[in-house]
Amino acid sequence: MGDIVTFTDVSKVFGKGKETHTALADVSFGIREGSITGVIGYSGAGKSTLVRLVNALELPSSGSVLVDGKEVTSLNEAGLRGLRSQIGMIFQQFNLFASRSVAKNIEYPLKLAGWDKARRAARVKELLEFVGIADKANARPSQLSGGQKQRVGIARALATAPKILLADEATSALDPETTQDVLELLGRVNRELGTTILVITHEMHVVRSLCHDVAVLEKGRLLEAGPVYDIFAFPRSEATRRFISSTIQDRPSADTVARLRSRHAGRLVTVGIRDSRGPGAVGPVPDGAEAGGVLEVASAAASVGGVTAEVVYGSVTEIDDRPFGSLTYVLGGDGAATAAVVERLRASSEVIDWSDVDLSAAAAAEGAGK
Amino acid sequence: MTWDLLQPIWLDSIGATLYMVAVSMVLGGLLGLLIGLLLYATRPGNLLQNAVVFNVLNVLINILRPIPFIIFITLMQPVAKSVVGSTIGATAAIVPIVVMAGVVFGRLIEQNLVAVDPGVVEAAKSMGAGNWRVLFGVVLPEALGPLILAYTFLFIGVVDMSAVAGYIGGGGLGDFAITYGYQQFDYKITLVAVITIIVLVQLAQYVGNWLARRVMRR
Numbered sequence: 001m002g003d004i005v006t007f008t009d010v011s012k013v014f015g016k017g018k019e020t021h022t023a024l025a026d027v028s029f030g031i032r033e034g035s036i037t038g039v040i041g042y043s044g045a046g047k048s049t050l051v052r053l054v055n056a057l058e059l060p061s062s063g064s065v066l067v068d069g070k071e072v073t074s075l076n077e078a079g080l081r082g083l084r085s086q087i088g089m090i091f092q093q094f095n096l097f098a099s100r101s102v103a104k105n106i107e108y109p110l111k112l113a114g115w116d117k118a119r120r121a122a123r124v125k126e127l128l129e130f131v132g133i134a135d136k137a138n139a140r141p142s143q144l145s146g147g148q149k150q151r152v153g154i155a156r157a158l159a160t161a162p163k164i165l166l167a168d169e170a171t172s173a174l175d176p177e178t179t180q181d182v183l184e185l186l187g188r189v190n191r192e193l194g195t196t197i198l199v200i201t202h203e204m205h206v207v208r209s210l211c212h213d214v215a216v217l218e219k220g221r222l223l224e225a226g227p228v229y230d231i232f233a234f235p236r237s238e239a240t241r242r243f244i245s246s247t248i249q250d251r252p253s254a255d256t257v258a259r260l261r262s263r264h265a266g267r268l269v270t271v272g273i274r275d276s277r278g279p280g281a282v283g284p285v286p287d288g289a290e291a292g293g294v295l296e297v298a299s300a301a302a303s304v305g306g307v308t309a310e311v312v313y314g315s316v317t318e319i320d321d322r323p324f325g326s327l328t329y330v331l332g333g334d335g336a337a338t339a340a341v342v343e344r345l346r347a348s349s350e351v352i353d354w355s356d357v358d359l360s361a362a363a364a365a366e367g368a369g370k
Numbered sequence: 371m372t373w374d375l376l377q378p379i380w381l382d383s384i385g386a387t388l389y390m391v392a393v394s395m396v397l398g399g400l401l402g403l404l405i406g407l408l409l410y411a412t413r414p415g416n417l418l419q420n421a422v423v424f425n426v427l428n429v430l431i432n433i434l435r436p437i438p439f440i441i442f443i444t445l446m447q448p449v450a451k452s453v454v455g456s457t458i459g460a461t462a463a464i465v466p467i468v469v470m471a472g473v474v475f476g477r478l479i480e481q482n483l484v485a486v487d488p489g490v491v492e493a494a495k496s497m498g499a500g501n502w503r504v505l506f507g508v509v510l511p512e513a514l515g516p517l518i519l520a521y522t523f524l525f526i527g528v529v530d531m532s533a534v535a536g537y538i539g540g541g542g543l544g545d546f547a548i549t550y551g552y553q554q555f556d557y558k559i560t561l562v563a564v565i566t567i568i569v570l571v572q573l574a575q576y577v578g579n580w581l582a583r584r585v586m587r588r
Contacts, residue, residue, distance in 0.1 A: 055496055077500070085498035095493035099511040099585075108507075109497040156497075166496075 003030030003066075004164060004196050005054055010063035012049050012220075022220050023049040026063070029215055029225040033163075036190050036197040038207040038228070041217035041243070047200040050217065051166045054198065055087040056080045068163060085113050088157030088195075092169035094149040096141040102152050103128070103137040109159045127155040131185060147178035154185060158193070165189065167199045171206060179203075183210050204247040208232075208319050216240050229320045230279040233272075251326050252313050254363035257354050260312055264330040267338040270314070271297055271329065272350030275322040284321035291316065291323035293349045300344040307333035307341050376550060376559065384566060386460050387542035390532040393464050395525060398471025402524070405431070405472055406479025407505070413484070417501040427476075434473045439534050442466050463540030467531045471524055478520035482513045515586035522578025526571050533567065543567055 012024040024046045031037045039047045052058040053065050056072050065072040067083065075083060096105050103124050110120045128134045131151040133144075141149055150170060157165055167186065171179040187210060189195050199211060207214050207228055214232075215225035223240045224231055232248075235241040245251060251270050252260065260268055275281055276292030285291070301307045309329045316325030331338040345351045405427060411417045412424040437445065446466035447457045456462045486509050494508040510517075533544025543563050551560030 057492060057496060081498040081500055083498075084496055087496070089493070089496040091489055091493060093487075093489050095487065095489040097490060097493075097508065097512060099514060108494075112498050112503065160497075 002033060004033035004068055005031040005198070006064075006066040007050075007053070008064040008066070010050075010053065010060045010065060012046070012053070012058060013061045024053075024060075025220045027217075027220075027222045028063075029222060031196060031198060032213060033196055034190075034194055035212045036186070036199060036210055038211035038214040039198065039200045039217060040202065040204070040207055040214060040247075043202065044219070045217040046220040047217055048168060050215075051168060051198055051200055054164065054166060055084050055089060085109065085160055086162050087164045087166060088160070088162040089166040089168065090150065090153040090157050090170045092172045094141070094146075094153045094173075096149055096152055096156075098141055100141075101137070102133070102139050102141065102144070105141065105152055106156045106159055109156060113160050123159065127159060130158075131155045145178075146174050147181055150174065150178075150182050151185065154182075154189070158189065158195070161193070163196060165195050165197045167197060167201075169200055169202070172201070172203065179206075180209075186210060202247075204244075208248075212320075216243060218243065227280075227320070229275065229322050229324070232319055233274045233322070233324055234279040250324070251352065252328055254359045256313065257328075257357075257362075258359055260328065260330070261354070264310075264312055265332070266308075267331040267335070267342070268312075268354040269329050269331060269342055269345070270326050270352040270354065271345060273314075273316045273323055273325045273327055274350070275324075281322070285323065293327065296345055296348045297327075297329060297341075300341045301331070303344065304333075304337050304340045307331055307337050309341075379550065380546060380562065380566075383541065383543045383546035383563070386540075386545075387529070387532050387536075387567075387570070390460050390464055390467065390535065390540065390542055391525070391528050394467040394471055394528045394532070395521075397464070397468045398475060398524070398528065399521065401468060401472025402475025402479060405476025406483065409476060409480040410483040410509070411501075411505060413480075417505055431473050431477055434470065435477070439466070439470060439531055440537065442470060443535060443538055458539040460535075460541045463532065463535035463538070463542075467528060467535060470531060471528050474527060475520065475524045478523065479517060482516040482520055483509055485516070486512045515582045518578055518582040518585060522575055522582075525574040525578070529567060529571055529574075 007027050007029055010024055010027045011022065014021045014023055027050065039050055041047050049058055053060055053072070054067055056075065059073060068086070070083065072083065097108065100108065106124045106127050107120050110123055115123070124137070125134070128137055131154055133148055133151050136144060136148060141152065144152065153170070170186070171182050174182060183206060186197060186199070190197050199206065201207060211228050213226060214228045216223040216231060218239055223237050223243070224235060231240065232244055235244055250272070257268060271293045273291050273293040275285055277285070297309050301309045309331055311327050312330050314325060314327035316323055316327070318324060331341055342351060342353045408423060409427055412420040412427075414421065414424070434442075443463070443466045446469065450462045450465040451457050453465055454461050490508060490512060491504055494504050499507065532540065532542050533547070536542045536544025536546070537548055539545070543566055547560050547563035550556060551563060
């Protein structure tokens, strides 16, 4: 399927005169119809602005935003309202109407869309059941837990059966268990209703467990966009790699390396463990195939000869059914031989040779990144 | 004077006060609603953003509010004369009360509307609600509880203003206290008038609290 949203050279500048702030600069990428796409980045990266361009709560200063075939910047006020009624939105603070009951909250967008009373009632009932809070129809939002409130938010956003759902830090105010429930619900919305979901988050596990694609923003610029696994495992830019490793611990910290060094003689190297098929592969690793990185260490050590390789630290998990992580080896043998092993490894894998790294500088850099 | 003679006067005074207060609450309330909605809607960055309307109203309110009410009454005499044809009596007293009540209530409404969570406004907009539907369908209902409390607050202010108006011949409980209490050196009558006002105010506050609680359902 094609792209349901296309950003082309989009910039957004707030303010006038001297007091301007560039929230987005020359952002171009597409959101696949039917996908769940994450938008990640530090706070102030422009994530919120980017999603608000989709339903025209913000208009771009320049560039084009194409939503479901329509150029957002060319719509008039009535056109914008029509567009918005086809795009649902949920929020970090839920933004429910405190003056209305749960059922009336969900009914509100249907009223706006001009549905008659009988159809509204039937639709509200259906939505309450879909999100699993049928018994709360007459409750007030203030009587609900955070997770229940977000379920109401989701039901309300889905009321008019929109093609696109925007989720602005939708789980950031929830505890981990409730977060998981809400993520599962969003996954179900995507699978069962075919809704394209755009998720803003600063929580990496949200991207890992929910998203198909991800766009990484930094200071208003798009660093990279693509399938989650490819961005995480094979980042093209150093900035993306830095962002990824600051939010998921895919390598030992400088402290850990210092500790490992004091315990083990030999050359410490960290090897990235990746899908051996490289970026762009689709679906789980086929049976019998090894994760990239493990075999390479063994074969490099064997071909050089006189080098032992022992795993001393690391973890490997899966993203999108594909291996992801890093293992830290201590290579035993004389210096020239272990250096040759590292040299060979570099051809196929992401390698950090800790003997090259100034640990106190690395520790300072880690501190600055936080 | 004996209470036998004073009692009918007292009852009339209550009637005059209630008349002034009731009419002022309705007209002042409507005027305030208009001013408050305009202030909110024309505020920079809001639904009907309009710097001219906002600034004119804002400055006007800031000029009128600090004027002591007893002076404001005399200031408004030409207006009262042209509107109701007289400068004395309960009906004439209503004119300055309505204006001042409208100004005060307008400000109170604005403050309560501004306090409505902008996230809720954004949510309504994201569903395709237009400016007017956001204002009347979301912002006003969300602020209704505090607005009822503000209206109750206004009631007390209006009772106070009506008592001051009594001093310049508006009649009512203020007039009663001054004429038969203060000027006759009858402290008990002053007390009676004060207690009557307190009871009125307490009743209004009770009803207001009850209504606000019902609306907010907390």
